Amino acid sequence: MRELSLHILDIAMNSIEAEATRVIIVVEELESENLFRIRLRDNGKGMTRDMQEKVLDPFVTTRKTRSVGMGLSLFKQAALQCNGNFKLTSELGKGTTVLAEFQLDSLNRSPLGDINSTIINLVMGTLDVHFMYIHRTDSGRFCFDSYWIFGRMAERDISFYKAGELAKEFIEQNLELVNSKG
Amino acid sequence: MKTLADLRAMKEKAKREMTARDENTKYRIVVAMGTCGIAAGARNVMSAILDEINKRDIADTIVTQTGCLGYCDQEPLVQVFQQNKKVVTYGKITPEIARRIVAEHIVGEKILTEQVFMQN
Numbered sequence: 001m002r003e004l005s006l007h008i009l010d011i012a013m014n015s016i017e018a019e020a021t022r023v024i025i026v027v028e029e030l031e032s033e034n035l036f037r038i039r040l041r042d043n044g045k046g047m048t049r050d051m052q053e054k055v056l057d058p059f060v061t062t063r064k065t066r067s068v069g070m071g072l073s074l075f076k077q078a079a080l081q082c083n084g085n086f087k088l089t090s091e092l093g094k095g096t097t098v099l100a101e102f103q104l105d106s107l108n109r110s111p112l113g114d115i116n117s118t119i120i121n122l123v124m125g126t127l128d129v130h131f132m133y134i135h136r137t138d139s140g141r142f143c144f145d146s147y148w149i150f151g152r153m154a155e156r157d158i159s160f161y162k163a164g165e166l167a168k169e170f171i172e173q174n175l176e177l178v179n180s181k182g
Numbered sequence: 183m184k185t186l187a188d189l190r191a192m193k194e195k196a197k198r199e200m201t202a203r204d205e206n207t208k209y210r211i212v213v214a215m216g217t218c219g220i221a222a223g224a225r226n227v228m229s230a231i232l233d234e235i236n237k238r239d240i241a242d243t244i245v246t247q248t249g250c251l252g253y254c255d256q257e258p259l260v261q262v263f264q265q266n267k268k269v270v271t272y273g274k275i276t277p278e279i280a281r282r283i284v285a286e287h288i289v290g291e292k293i294l295t296e297q298v299f300m301q302n
Contacts, residue, residue: 001220001221006220006221006225009215009220009225010215010216010217010220013216013220013247013249016247017249070217071216071217074217114225117225117226118225120229120232121215121225121228121229121232121247122247124232124245125213125215125228125245125246125247126246126247127200147189147193149196150192150193150196150197151189151192151193151196153195153196153199154191154192154193154195154196154199155192159236159239159241160199160200160203161232161235161239161240162236164232164236165233165236
């Protein structure tokens, strides 16, 4: 994948297929620690220990396990190529957490890319899932909650799609804010 | 500043609107968003569809995602569902074609025959 935000979309789709009702996505871009960290946590159906091992092996996963594929192993590979870490924790019936850490200045690290489109696509396409997106840098942090969209719809009496467009602008502005230095 | 009760009321109102939307839905557009679809460009396809629906102020259409459909070489795939009609699956979709699906299939009610991968 050319962008880390595409990996995020891919992993979050696993959460949706695992029947999660809440997905929390955290992106941390910390120059002070030379660290780029991505964390996704869901309350989906989780995985057995056996399955957790299988999903990380691109050659073992079969088509029969519909909800998993190559995604996690690709994500893990991306992190490890950047002198990073990867951790998958899951509990059956409770949910799954995926943690990927990258050396921020690694030449192998793909850019985050269009994270805004990733978040908006997830939120607009999956109304019954509550998404939270937190972005943190050395200069600050912001949080986007998918309920924001419902709030705007009710408050301004606008369509769902119009509210989605506003959400995109909102995320854009906040990303600029936390990415600006000082 | 809004109180918690205000927020709850807003959420309830939005939910009612969404239910009304579900009941009046004519078309459901599904973008395949498995690893294969995403790698092939499904995200830009979905963004284009959302944008086109918003621009045209279409109210009776739902856009959602699904996982791998098993035709990875045809990704990005987009399916259009309509009640009592065959499911139309479009293959190798670009954002430009995605916009045309909204304009011609959803608004114009005419299938883009040359882009159809499967109809069943």
